[in-house]
Amino acid sequence: MKEVFTMWKNTKMVVLTAICGAVYAAVLIPFKPIPLIPGFTEIRPASVLPVVFSLFFGPAGAWGSAFGNLIGDFFGTLGIGSIFGFFGNFLYGYLPCKVWSYLSPQTEPLINHPALWLKYIFTVLIASLGCAIPISWGIDWVGLIPFSVLANIIFLNNFFVSLILGPILLFTLYPRFKKWNLLYSQIGEITSEKTFLQNIGFIFILIGCFGGLLVGNLTSLGHFTGKIGINLIPLIFSLILGTILI
Amino acid sequence: MSIYLYLERNTFIHRLHPVTKIFLLLLFFILLLLFSSPLPIILVTFFLLLVSAFSRSISNLRKIWKLMFILFTFTIILWTIFLKNLNYALAMALRLNALIFTGLIFLSVTRIEEFTYGLNKLGLPFRVSFALTLAFRLVPSFILSAQTTIQAQKSRGLDLETGNLVQRIKKFIPLLIPILATSLRNAELLAIALECKGFGIKKKRTSYLDYKFGRNDFLTLLTIFLLYFLLLKIF
Structure with a gap:
């Protein structure tokens, strides 16, 4: 995970972070959301951007996603949720590049083969859960919105939008960004060997994501005793630890 | 015309040190999270209305009242369904709106440069x-x-x-x-x-913006701690 901090030494990564953040915020605002249930849930086309940024720009995409979400909140919804939103969107922009490079080392982010499709679906699934669980845990913990409502909405929104739009954007934009020397693989160092710690990290991420969704929903719906804030702490810890190790 | 919510005013609250403003934002967030019944949250909201009036930022409230109304309604509906406790649902809906209101006042009195200056001073x-x-x-x-x-x-x-x-x-x-x-x-x-242009050459940087922590900052923070003390004593 050290690249998350060392990337700040590279000016191009600093600029990419700023641009990713600005584009994410800019697409969030004027693209009027398409309501599924008015006032309650909507499709956000911008949800695809953290995944795409992550696969193109690595840690700059992660910071950019977190900044972009924070900037979006500066248009009137700044609150305690912005802190959890920052963290959740950071994971949403960080997990795709890590999970993708873990599953397909040295593979370009182009989805042109059935096996790569499966890996992409799995990557997006983990990233969407990694975003939904900490945000919903925090929001439920401070008593604003029940976990089972928010987690499932964020997860499904992120997952389906990234699944439909992601491959097309990756396929169309990859050659251009490669030509402009903007890809993280052209700027930073990517290791291709899987270490023991990375394997452990991957398992921790799986436990945190799938366990978090299951335990969170069951607790929120009253099937488990206790509170979300307490019950999910070990699983959130597992997710964070996994993200550090992978 | 700026797309952000900052309002150019020369009020006592606008002139506070950016770090004080960030602390106030966090202190109000924490204060609102301390209570789970409607009455103290209503009292904090009234205090926020006073702050908003002092900072002449009420006009921004008109821009987002619809969003606050929708969030208020849905929060009440959701928590009533999940916990079957209307009192708690009302408290949570009020808390959500008060949190957004706190953020709105912060955005109305703080420039982006001040926000990042404040974060810099806090170690970013x-x-x-x-x-x-x-x-x-x-x-x-x-x-x-x-x-x-x-x-x-x-x-x-x-x-x-x-x-x-x-x-x-x-x-x-x-x-x-x-x-x-x-x-x-x-x-x-x-x-x-x-x-x-030499970006990042020197580790120590000078800044065009320079804010001094003054008496008003101290008095404002003291007022908030007094509010904490009173509310915790009463509720």
Whole structure:
């Protein structure tokens, strides 16, 4: 995970972070959301951007996603949720590049083969859960919105939008960004060997994501005793630890 | 015209040190999270209304009252369904609105530069705060670019309102690709320009902005701690 901090030494990564953040915020605002249930849930086309940024720009995409979400909140919804939103969107922009490079080392982010499709679906699934669980845990913990409502909405929104739009954007934009020397693989160092710690990290991420969704929903719906804030702490810890190790 | 919520006023609250403003934001967040019954939250909301009146930022409340009303209604409905406790549901709905109101006042009295200056003073590295400021600065031009793209594609017959779920999501592709490509085209040039101007050469930087922590900051923080003391004593 050290690249998350060392990337700040590279000016191009600093600029990419700023641009990713600005584009994410800019697409969030004027693209009027398409309501599924008015006032309650909507499709956000911008949800695809953290995944795409992550696969193109690595840690700059992660910071950019977190900044972009924070900037979006500066248009009137700044609150305690912005802190959890920052963290959740950071994971949403960080997990795709890590999970993708873990599953397909040295593979370009182009989805042109059935096996790569499966890996992409799995990557997006983990990233969407990694975003939904900490945000919903925090929001439920401070008593604003029940976990089972928010987690499932964020997860499904992120997952389906990234699944439909992601491959097309990756396929169309990859050659251009490669030509402009903007890809993280052209700027930073990517290791291709899987270490023991990375394997452990991957398992921790799986436990945190799938366990978090299951335990969170069951607790929120009253099937488990206790509170979300307490019950999910070990699983959130597992997710964070996994993200550090992978 | 700025797209952000900052209001140019010369009030006592506007003149506070950026770090004081950030602390106030966090202190109000924590204060609101301490109570789970409606009455103390209503009292804090009244205090926030006073702050908003002092800072002459009530006009911003008119911009987001609809959003606050929707959130208030849905929070009550959701918590009543989940916990079957109307009192708790009301408290949570009030808390959510008070949190947003706190954020709104902060945004109305704090410039982006002040916000990042405050974060710098609290220990955020310069390169990180620079990226955040640059992102804030780029948003208006990217929004303009996004709106131009939307209008151009709509004039060519792109209909975003019809079709099933998948079709509607797919219609965003002709919008997202040009926006992303145009936004990122000059990234390398911008990085080169920054380095040519000596970006990051010296670790210690001077700043054009310079704020002093004064008596007003001290008195404001004292008032908030007094409010904490009173509310915790009563409730």
